[in-house]
Amino acid sequence: GAVVSQHPSRVICKSGTSVKIECRSLDFQATTMFWYRQFPKQSLMLMATSNEGSKATYEQGVEKDKFLINHASLTLSTLTVTSAHPEDSSFYICSARALTDRGGGYTFGSGTRLTVV
């Protein structure tokens, strides 16, 4: 089945620094990937839609200059949290679906736990 690899699984960074999270589709190509944020005991909140070769589409209220998304190839999307602050600490998850998959379901990465100290 489709596999989405997300790296790193955990990262701790100092306030003011930037952190990059990678999302790779291992055995399929995807022109679009989605990035979510999940707070403890809450549902997934869509942050942005990552489009290969073009600008990401951000949801209302998500700062595009803080959460930089790059989708440079059909198998890789990256989320960079710039000038991270403690309030950016959260669980970040990506999802993708194969170009050829008409089924509708998405495969999720295993998530990245970001802690900003």
Add this chain to the structure above:
Amino acid sequence: QQQVKQSPQSLIVQKGGISIINCAYENTAFDYFPWYQQFPGKGPALLIAIRPDVSEKKEGRFTISFNKSAKQFSLHIMDSQPGDSATYFCAASLTGGYQKVTFGTGTKLQVIP
């Protein structure tokens, strides 16, 4: 229009019992209704999904019941096991191209021995 309401927020079921989680949606254009299972510290995993042209879908111990007129659907877990203890999210989306997924608020299921 884009909301998916999910209940209960938490559920405790005895081993061997039936776990039932309910969801309701508003947007009648939705045509794909998946359920995701999430363990702590992990991303969600697709469990089972249904389209509105059928009223029920069963895969092993997991069954989705779908009521199009009421705009409701539910997940039934038969013979619940401790290993089923996780958070379950219902969701809804449109098929065709890459469509956003609207998630329910989640149900934390605990199956006790």
